[in-house]
Amino acid sequence: MMVGSLISFPRDVTTENSVRTGLMSSAISVSNLHKTYDSGFEALKNINLDIHHGEIFALLGPNGAGKTTLISTICGIVNPTSGTILADGHDIQKEYRAARTKIGLVPQELTTDAFETVWNTVSFSRGLFGKSSNPAHIEKILKELSLWDKKDNKIITLSGGMKRRVMIAKALSHEPEILFLDEPTAGVDVELRRDMWNVVRALRESGVTIILTTHYIEEAEQMADRIGVINKGEIILVEEKSELMRSLGKKQLRLQLQEERKAVPEALAKYGLELTPTGCELIYSYDAHKDKTGIASLLKDLDKAGIGFNDIQTKQSSLEEIFVNLVRERK
Amino acid sequence: MNLHAIRAIYLFEMHRTWRTIMQSIISPVISTSLYFVVFGSAIGGRIPEINGVSYGAFIVPGLVMLSLLTQSISNASFGIYFPKFTGTIYELLSAPVSYFEIVVAYVGAAASKSIILGVIILATAALFVPMRIEHPFVMVLFLVLTAVTFSLFGFIIGIWADGFEKLQLVPLMIVTPLTFLGGSFYSIDMLPPFWRTVTLFNPVVYLISGFRWSFYSVSDVHIGTSLGMTAVFLVVCILIVRWMFKTGYRLKS
Ligand SMILES: Nc1ncnc2c1ncn2[C@@H]1O[C@H](COP(=O)(O)OP(=O)(O)OP(=O)(O)O)[C@@H](O)[C@H]1O
Ligand SMILES: [Mg+2]
Numbered sequence: 205m206m207v208g209s210l211i212s213f214p215r216d217v218t219t220e221n222s223v224r225t226g227l228m229s230s231a232i233s234v235s236n237l238h239k240t241y242d243s244g245f246e247a248l249k250n251i252n253l254d255i256h257h258g259e260i261f262a263l264l265g266p267n268g269a270g271k272t273t274l275i276s277t278i279c280g281i282v283n284p285t286s287g288t289i290l291a292d293g294h295d296i297q298k299e300y301r302a303a304r305t306k307i308g309l310v311p312q313e314l315t316t317d318a319f320e321t322v323w324n325t326v327s328f329s330r331g332l333f334g335k336s337s338n339p340a341h342i343e344k345i346l347k348e349l350s351l352w353d354k355k356d357n358k359i360i361t362l363s364g365g366m367k368r369r370v371m372i373a374k375a376l377s378h379e380p381e382i383l384f385l386d387e388p389t390a391g392v393d394v395e396l397r398r399d400m401w402n403v404v405r406a407l408r409e410s411g412v413t414i415i416l417t418t419h420y421i422e423e424a425e426q427m428a429d430r431i432g433v434i435n436k437g438e439i440i441l442v443e444e445k446s447e448l449m450r451s452l453g454k455k456q457l458r459l460q461l462q463e464e465r466k467a468v469p470e471a472l473a474k475y476g477l478e479l480t481p482t483g484c485e486l487i488y489s490y491d492a493h494k495d496k497t498g499i500a501s502l503l504k505d506l507d508k509a510g511i512g513f514n515d516i517q518t519k520q521s522s523l524e525e526i527f528v529n530l531v532r533e534r535k
Numbered sequence: 536m537n538l539h540a541i542r543a544i545y546l547f548e549m550h551r552t553w554r555t556i557m558q559s560i561i562s563p564v565i566s567t568s569l570y571f572v573v574f575g576s577a578i579g580g581r582i583p584e585i586n587g588v589s590y591g592a593f594i595v596p597g598l599v600m601l602s603l604l605t606q607s608i609s610n611a612s613f614g615i616y617f618p619k620f621t622g623t624i625y626e627l628l629s630a631p632v633s634y635f636e637i638v639v640a641y642v643g644a645a646a647s648k649s650i651i652l653g654v655i656i657l658a659t660a661a662l663f664v665p666m667r668i669e670h671p672f673v674m675v676l677f678l679v680l681t682a683v684t685f686s687l688f689g690f691i692i693g694i695w696a697d698g699f700e701k702l703q704l705v706p707l708m709i710v711t712p713l714t715f716l717g718g719s720f721y722s723i724d725m726l727p728p729f730w731r732t733v734t735l736f737n738p739v740v741y742l743i744s745g746f747r748w749s750f751y752s753v754s755d756v757h758i759g760t761s762l763g764m765t766a767v768f769l770v771v772c773i774l775i776v777r778w779m780f781k782t783g784y785r786l787k788s
Contacts, residue, residue: 241788242788276625279625279628279629280628280629281625281628281629281787282787282788283783283787283788300631301537301631301633302631303631304629304630304631305631307629309625309626309629311622311625313622315621315622315623315625316621316623317621317623318621319554320547320550324547324550327543328543328547329626330539330543331539331540331542331543332539332540332543332544332626332627332630332632333539333540333630333631334537334539334540334630334631334632335539336539374626
């Protein structure tokens with residue numbers, strides 16, 4: 205946010221927090237958040253996290269890491285044990301009305317009314333969030349999500365993917381500034397997934413902040429501006445995606461061999477090469493940011509050993525690999 | 536005040552009623568009407584008058600109360616239990632609505648339904664038995680007060696219940712017996728002194744007695760006592776709901 209906007213717009217001075225954090229107010233600001241469930245299980249351990257305005261933030265982590273717990277706590281569905289959460293500068297407990305008005309949530313579980321029509325349930329959500337009815341807006345959302353021709357259908361008659369879209373439509377019905385998508389593409393076919401990405405991108409274009417969780421790493425890789433990794437209730441990393449890819453990204457050099465081999469030649473042991481199960485391909489992993497990648501000497505040594513190759517290829521490691529490595533390191 | 540939210544929830548709940556009109560309106564009207572046919576027209580003529588009121592007419596206020604109580608409780612408890620059961624409660628919990636607004640909307644809708652039902656049953660009763668309403672204002676006051684109080688009570692049960700059995704348990708095991716033993720079919724003056732005293736611990740006695748007074752100016756206990764007891768129960772329910780929401784009892788983990 206620009207300093208100018210703070211000066212020219214009189215802001216609600218009673219909201220102490222929004223003034224304190226006003227200058228660089230984050231869309232979501234979580235500090236020292238702990239959550240221990242009644243069962244005694246500590247699901248969130250001292251979470252500190254800031255989500256910037258207008259970004260797409262992907263929260264990654266294995267099953268049971270605490271992603272849903274974190275989102276549910278921010279949205280007011282789970283009581284925090286301790287800690288503070290601000291949504292656009294508003295404390296989610298003391299100023300829950302201001303905070304919640306800004307937030308839309310698409311939960312992980314498919315939970316919708318069964319017997320209501322699509323149109324009614326989406327309109328209901330808008331009213332619930334305190335907005336006066338606006339059929340034109342609902343129509344626009346339903347059309348964007350390809351639900352328009354289903355608007356008079358009862359939800360129980362829709363397929364799972366369509367129900368997911370109904371839940372997104374509900375969350376968008378009240379024009380939220382911050383949108384949480386808890387695994388929006390779980391159990392969704394490729395086409396619908398692409399549609400959703402387009403919707404998410406369009407929302408970001410219009411200034412909506414988006415926080416999503418996903419197990420499809422390529423989704424985060426393609427969509428996110430920043431990535432946070434959570435494991436066992438702790439945020440273990442928050443990084444710009446491009447930065448993360450660069451700093452942690454190992455590159456691979458793949459060599460298509462002329463002849464099949466049974467094992468990596470002794471002479472090349474120091475390179476830590478991997479032979480694919482077919483025996484046709486040698487893989488060399490290196491760090492692209494080191495001064496000496498070792499490629500030149502590897503090629504020389506290959507030549508010396510008399511190993512010929514037809515093709516050569518380099519590949520950036522995917523976020524998935526990075527992520528798996530990160531979680532493994534912590535164990 | 537989030538009036539849009541109150542309106543949205545209220546209309547949603549009322550819409551649910553129309554969708555299930557058989558179960559929520561028609562069936563209670565029919566089952567109550569059977570009493571009027573049997574006790575009012577068929578055997579009522581052979582039972583002597585009570586306090587100068589024919590037996591058929593005497594049982595009308597009690598039967599209206601019986602429907603009002605059971606329907607208020609079941610409407611309100613289902614209304615809030617169902618979103619909990621299906622998980623759609625997430626939306627309510629994440630919406631910018633206060634607990635007060637949630638209660639007003641859900642209890643308002645449940646009470647509205649029971650009042651509509653009560654009026655229909657009264658109209659039906661008038662077809663079968665000769666009845667009169669001597670204090671219409673008090674009658675309406677009791678109707679509304681009872682509907683609201685027991686909708687609130689139902690709301691509490693809906694939040695408390697963590698299974699369908701519990702949802703049915705209280706209405707079936709407690710409310711129906713209390714209503715039958717609360718003087719729907721007789722004046723408690725007709726009981727032996729010991730049982731009369733026991734009966735005075737039954738809160739439903741006060742409701743039925745007060746309600747009947749608004750019809751025929753005859754009552755088992757003073758009308759003021761009836762109103763007072765109903766008000767006390769209302770306040771107790773309000774306090775319980777407040778506590779439930781404050782602590783997130785069975786709503787939030
Ligand atoms: N109501 C609850 N009571 C007790 N423990 C809970 C409750 N809800 C979740 N947990 C536990 O908290 C941990 C985090 O759960 P959460 O649903 O937040 O994980 P997640 O990261 O969303 O996982 P997934 O990828 O499977 O959705 C899990 O170990 C889970 O068992
Ligand atoms: Mg989850």
